Amino acid sequence: MRSRPLTAAGLLLLAPMLCGQNTAYQPDPAWHAPLEAAARPNPLAHRQAAMAGGRKLFQRNCVECHGEDGSGLVRKHAADLQLPIVQEQTDGALFWKITNGNPDRGMPSFSRLPEAERWQIILYLRSLKAGRAPVPN
Amino acid sequence: MPRAVPLLWLALAATALPAQESPYFVTYDHHLEEPGNLEISTFSTTGIPRSGQNLFFAPYGEFEYGLTARWTTELYLEGQATSGEGGLFTGVRFENRFRPLKREYPVNPVLYLEYEHTSEGSRILKEVVGNDGDVVDSNSLAGGVWNNELEAKLILSSNRHDWNLAGNFIAEKNFSAHEGVEFGYALGASRPLATMASGGDCVWCRENFVAGIELYGGLGTTYGFGLHDTSHYIAPVVSWQVGNSSTLSFSPAIGLTRQSTPLLLRLGYSYEVRDAARKIARWFGGRP
Numbered sequence: 523m524r525s526r527p528l529t530a531a532g533l534l535l536l537a538p539m540l541c542g543q544n545t546a547y548q549p550d551p552a553w554h555a556p557l558e559a560a561a562r563p564n565p566l567a568h569r570q571a572a573m574a575g576g577r578k579l580f581q582r583n584c585v586e587c588h589g590e591d592g593s594g595l596v597r598k599h600a601a602d603l604q605l606p607i608v609q610e611q612t613d614g615a616l617f618w619k620i621t622n623g624n625p626d627r628g629m630p631s632f633s634r635l636p637e638a639e640r641w642q643i644i645l646y647l648r649s650l651k652a653g654r655a656p657v658p659n
Numbered sequence: 660m661p662r663a664v665p666l667l668w669l670a671l672a673a674t675a676l677p678a679q680e681s682p683y684f685v686t687y688d689h690h691l692e693e694p695g696n697l698e699i700s701t702f703s704t705t706g707i708p709r710s711g712q713n714l715f716f717a718p719y720g721e722f723e724y725g726l727t728a729r730w731t732t733e734l735y736l737e738g739q740a741t742s743g744e745g746g747l748f749t750g751v752r753f754e755n756r757f758r759p760l761k762r763e764y765p766v767n768p769v770l771y772l773e774y775e776h777t778s779e780g781s782r783i784l785k786e787v788v789g790n791d792g793d794v795v796d797s798n799s800l801a802g803g804v805w806n807n808e809l810e811a812k813l814i815l816s817s818n819r820h821d822w823n824l825a826g827n828f829i830a831e832k833n834f835s836a837h838e839g840v841e842f843g844y845a846l847g848a849s850r851p852l853a854t855m856a857s858g859g860d861c862v863w864c865r866e867n868f869v870a871g872i873e874l875y876g877g878l879g880t881t882y883g884f885g886l887h888d889t890s891h892y893i894a895p896v897v898s899w900q901v902g903n904s905s906t907l908s909f910s911p912a913i914g915l916t917r918q919s920t921p922l923l924l925r926l927g928y929s930y931e932v933r934d935a936a937r938k939i940a941r942w943f944g945g946r947p
Contacts, residue, residue: 574858625728636821636854
């Protein structure tokens, strides 16, 4: 008798797990940072030493979907961060996107990271331009 | 099959990710599990009671999965052991958290719904509601009384200047007893000890620690709303991201009223597994 709620709870948990959740990635034309946010400069722009911390944070938080080199994992339908469409965005726009995420497309919010760490990630992200080797640790 | 369990555990552990955990034990903030990731945690609540009562140890396991970026689902299994009374399994909880808004706002709401099938012997104190208080019944009595409960929470949470401030309002209905709806609250504030990441890998760096404080307690029931005969706790909390794979957390909670257990010691260990659904499906012969 006691096992019935257990079984039901287990099935409820496992069913969606086994279905997965990602849909095919397509750039979201509606995902734009507000102008004010896009205009924010990176306060760490002149502290390139902070990029090493950005690399560590990228490894911890981003490679899962965007890959080691930021080119995006096809299986995860994640954006290629080397593309001009990403690299041409302002630091402020990228900060806004990291902060808010895009839940409809599977990009979570990283507002749990301190602000300075989000700016550090952007410093590192700039080193991922196509043709450039990622900054070593 | 039993042999497969430790192998599955090892396979999952091999791909563990940094947990980046909130330090709270009771309060929820608005951060949900990342989609596709499974967080496996073990927690324990040790109750140091007044003289004449028995010390208890209540461990519980948590499996938290990010269904989408706005929906996290969790399964809990819990038990307890009381000195001189032995141990017992005290039930399961199945919980869901939904984030209705897509963007970050100054205050971010999350809706929480949980089904509990737990015995009166439950001591994990994952939340405090109604007139919950000091342990009075022995395991032999309490362990045989099972309840089906539905619990809802309104979670409000805000990140400001690297601080997280969170508040939860709790309403719980026990469908197995005529005790009205029970209410409770939880408040939390926390902040990382450092707000910039250093370049190298380090274990003891300040950036790996988050510290804060929680305040939680009961607010009576629909038959008597308020603070009368309710228990309340204040609890410093700290979490430590150990290496790149897991998080340890600790919180001593001090009872503030006569109804409260004088001291609760909470300990937690979590790690996060990426792409868990795919790995589990593959394990059971699914398509990679």
